[in-house]
Amino acid sequence: MNIDSVEKGLVIDHIQAGKAMQIYQYLNLDKMDCSVAIIKNAKSKKTGKKDIIKIEDNITMDFKVLGFIDPNITINVIDNGVIIKKIKLELPSVIENVVKCKNPRCITSVEQEIVHKFKLTDKEKKIYRCVYCDTAYEQN
């Protein structure tokens, strides 16, 4: 199943199969008026299956967060039907207010209005730790 090319917008490609919906939520695409296409379990030469999101609009967003969800994602910025920019993502070194610390004794669990902040402590194993209590965040 293919979607024809976007005239102006973004193509978020090579999303791990099944993760598109999570990205859809993160980017608040449900609240947008522009055309959005989500293809789940599209055929991929590399990985067998992948997800793709196409957005028919220029949205400004924090691409770094997507790197946290799935660092293998590529983002193609399209104008006049041509890819004008290709963005390769990577694991961000710090993420703020994306996920919450699960330690019930962590200050972020007790106090409100504190920035939920995690640091990448092990790039190989993709381990993030809460900067306040050092608890590792477990990604599903």
Place this chain on the structure above:
Amino acid sequence: MNIDSVEKGLVIDHIQAGKAMQIYQYLNLDKMDCSVAIIKNAKSKKTGKKDIIKIEDNITMDFKVLGFIDPNITINVIDNGVIIKKIKLELPSVIENVVKCKNPRCITSVEQEIVHKFKLTDKEKKIYRCVYCDTAYEQN
């Protein structure tokens, strides 16, 4: 934005813009291994905007429930790239275990394991009432 035709599967068309995700949840499409494409806010000649879902597989499902979500939906059953069946939906007269009664005093709110059952009492105004306590269900 278009998606090329499905070889074998279903095309759920004329979904009210913004409602595709609700249908996606109802049909448990997130748990399926087949290719699924969701197009939100696609251009439509009739209504300006619409959502479309394409499923590259033959799934058995309760189409009636979709009529409750949006009676204007059409379902095209596709085989060998050709539409072999067109299903027009309508408001189902009875829905079971699709939505819950919001009346805290309703028996379905108090007792567990009771079938949540609503009857269509006003077709014009699309009003469904709980068969136990007569409370109207308000659709968003």
